[in-house]
Amino acid sequence: MKYSESDNEVSDEEESCSECEDYVEQAELYDSSSDSDNETTLGETMTSKNGQIKYSKDPYTNKFGRASKKNIINMMPGLTRYSCSRITDKEISSFEQFFPPPLLHTILKYTNIEGKRIFDKEWTDVDNIDMFAFFGLLLLAGVYRSNNESTESLWDCEKGRPIFGATMSLKTFKKISRVIRFDNRQTRIEILPKLYNPSENVTVNEQLVAFRGRCPFRQYMPSKPAKYGIKFWVLCDSATSYVWSIQPYTGKEIGSIPERNQGMRVVLDLIVGLKGTIRKNKPELPPEITTTKGRPIYSSSFAFTKETTLVSYIPKKNKSANLLSTFHHRPDVSSRTDKKPVIILDYNKCKGGVDTLDKSVSCYSCRRKTNRWPQVVFSNMLDISAFNAFVLFTAANHNHNWKEGCFAKRRHFLENLGMQLITPYIKKRQTLPRAPFSQEIAKKIRGFSQ
Numbered sequence: 001m002k003y004s005e006s007d008n009e010v011s012d013e014e015e016s017c018s019e020c021e022d023y024v025e026q027a028e029l030y031d032s033s034s035d036s037d038n039e040t041t042l043g044e045t046m047t048s049k050n051g052q053i054k055y056s057k058d059p060y061t062n063k064f065g066r067a068s069k070k071n072i073i074n075m076m077p078g079l080t081r082y083s084c085s086r087i088t089d090k091e092i093s094s095f096e097q098f099f100p101p102p103l104l105h106t107i108l109k110y111t112n113i114e115g116k117r118i119f120d121k122e123w124t125d126v127d128n129i130d131m132f133a134f135f136g137l138l139l140l141a142g143v144y145r146s147n148n149e150s151t152e153s154l155w156d157c158e159k160g161r162p163i164f165g166a167t168m169s170l171k172t173f174k175k176i177s178r179v180i181r182f183d184n185r186q187t188r189i190e191i192l193p194k195l196y197n198p199s200e201n202v203t204v205n206e207q208l209v210a211f212r213g214r215c216p217f218r219q220y221m222p223s224k225p226a227k228y229g230i231k232f233w234v235l236c237d238s239a240t241s242y243v244w245s246i247q248p249y250t251g252k253e254i255g256s257i258p259e260r261n262q263g264m265r266v267v268l269d270l271i272v273g274l275k276g277t278i279r280k281n282k283p284e285l286p287p288e289i290t291t292t293k294g295r296p297i298y299s300s301s302f303a304f305t306k307e308t309t310l311v312s313y314i315p316k317k318n319k320s321a322n323l324l325s326t327f328h329h330r331p332d333v334s335s336r337t338d339k340k341p342v343i344i345l346d347y348n349k350c351k352g353g354v355d356t357l358d359k360s361v362s363c364y365s366c367r368r369k370t371n372r373w374p375q376v377v378f379s380n381m382l383d384i385s386a387f388n389a390f391v392l393f394t395a396a397n398h399n400h401n402w403k404e405g406c407f408a409k410r411r412h413f414l415e416n417l418g419m420q421l422i423t424p425y426i427k428k429r430q431t432l433p434r435a436p437f438s439q440e441i442a443k444k445i446r447g448f449s450q
Helices: 091-098 101-122 128-143 162-167 170-179 262-270 342-350 353-363 373-396 409-428 436-446
Strands: 045-047 054-056 202-210 228-237 243-248 275-277 300-304 309-316 319-325
Touching: 054 300, 091 373, 091 409, 101 128, 101 170, 128 162, 128 170, 128 373, 128 409, 162 409, 162 436, 202 353, 202 373, 228 353, 228 373, 243 373, 309 342, 319 342, 353 373, 373 409, 409 436
Parallel strands: none
Antiparallel strands: 045 054, 202 228, 228 243, 275 319, 300 309, 309 319
C-alpha cells in the first residue's frame, strides 16, 4: 500500500535539534497539468456485474510518464525531528514519548478518582513514579514470560522473582491493577504519527486481542487463534511494523443500523492509495475477470479504470487470486516461472506488517488474565507503546552499534526499560522489603551495602 500524508508541524527550535529531514521535495516528479488531460483509454471495455463500473482491457496511459500526485511520498521514512531531539541512549527516553504529560495526567487523575471511590481513606494517590513502576513490573513480567503466572507466585519469597518484591508490595500492585483508568476521550492525543514517518509501504489489518469476559463489543473471529476478543484496526509500517494509527471497534451505537462496508471505510480513513485482495463474488467485478474455467495456469487477466487496476491470476487449476490496486496502472508480469503479476509481488512484500506486530508483541506481552475489558485494552496499549519505543530507540541509536550481533535485542530493550521504570520507585520507598533477596536488590539499587 502506498501512503501519503500532510506535513507534521515542528518549531524552529525542534528543527535545529537534528539533522534528520522529514520531508523531501517531489514537485519535479509531478507535472502541473491534470492527469485527466494526459490519459487516453484503448481497446475493448468490460462492465461489472452490477452494471455500474466500466473496465478497459488496456491500461490508461500517461504520455508524460509522470507519477500521479497522490502516489508521491512527501515525507522521509524514519524518525521525525520531534523524536530525534528527545530520544537519548536510555531506553526509557523512547518509551516516555508515548506517555506525554497530558496523557499521563489523565491516567493518574482518573486512577486516583477510582482508587478513592473503591478504597476510600486507605487509598494513597499515585504519581508519575508510581505509575511508571507499575508499567515496568508489567513489562518485566512479559520479558520473563510470566504474564500468565499468578500475581502471588511472582511475589512469593521462595518461588517468585525478587525484583517484584524489591520494587513494590503485592498489596500496592493489586490496588493499582484494580483501579487503573485511562478513558477520558476528550484528552486523547494523536502522538503516534508525530514520532515516526512510515515507509512507502504500509499495512492495514485487524488485530484481535484475546478476551472472553463481558464486553458489549466483543467479537467472534473464527479465523484468528483467539477466536473471541476485542478488535482493533491497525495501520503498520510494513518494514518495521511500527504502529502509526489504530482504531478500536466498539460496535454499532444503540438504536442505529449496522454499518455497511465498514472495512472499506476504515481502510480509507487510515490510508491513501492501496492494493489488496478482493472476493470474486463482488458485484463490482466484471464476469470476464472472475471466470476461471478454461484459463491456463499462471495466466493473468487485467482490467483498468482511470483510478484502479484489477488483476485475476490463476495459481492452480480453477483457482484464482483477485487483487485491486490504485497504485499500479500497467499489466506488468514478472519473469519468474510462475509469471506472477507485479501487483501480487508488491502485495506479498507488505501484507504481513500487522501479523509481524502480533507475533512480536505476543512474545513478551504484559497482558494478564482479567475480567475487565478496559484492562485488556490498556495492556494492549502498553505492549504497542513498548514495541514502538523499541523501533524508535533502535533507529535513533543505530550509529552506536547498540547490541550489535545480539539476537534478542527486544528482550534486552524491554528488560532495561523495565529496570529504568522501577528504579525511581525503589529509591523512593520508605521501607525496605522483608524478603532477603528482594532486600538485597533494593539495597544495591539504592547504592549502599548490607
